[in-house]
Amino acid sequence: MNKKPLIVGNWKMNPSSLVDSKKLLRKISQKVSKIKKATVVVCPPSLFLLGLKGDYKGSKISFGLQNISSEKAGAYTGEVSANMLSKAGGKFVILGHSERRAMGETDDTISKKIKLALSENLTPVICIGEKVRDTQGEYLLFLKTQISETLSSVSKRDLSKIIIAYEPVWAIGEGSRAMTPRDVHETVLFLRKTLSDIYGKKEAMETKFLYGGSVDFSNARAIMIDGDVDGFLVGRASLDADTFVRIIESTV
């Protein structure tokens, strides 16, 4: 494949200890070192980031977090700032994940977070996705509004610094099924057209899209080739080193 794939592992609230996180990362790192062409990012729980990074200096794996604060600094109990992530050596941050949106995160809050991430030279991986697919195509209007409002703080110049993760919520997690490559392709085309109307055709065509939602080694290659995406945001399957690496291998 021509493009350099980007594979982001979202560990969510797993594994349960730093020791187990290190074990998982060691396995991934050993296998990934042989894969030249892909960019591999791991987003562990924030508490484990420094411990993991320390062990993997110079490795092929980049690090990110699953969220940052919408505030720059100060009295915000329990929060981690964009600046802290950047100083800790993180390069990426997942923003607007559906599980965070379900906890009350709004497009407006995500938009503030994107701005802060960019000001710290972090690459935001911004999640977009409909909860349900209706037969009347209402979900298209939902997606159009969601991507426009979530990206309201992103200028034309900054569009190339962000990554969109298209994650249909109904396809995420255990017991769900990934979208067909054809449907991924169609939806990404629609999202690109929406970006084109806002930012211009060239900028929209150059925007990187990931797909997320029940990606496995059995469906990754087809979605990558026929879905017109640049890589994947992987949840569950990123917690199994063999599976995660097989997904990465299938994209190169």
Ligand code: PEP
């Ligand atoms: C996710 O939560 O971002 C995700 C894609 O999860 P899964 O791969 O488990 O569907």
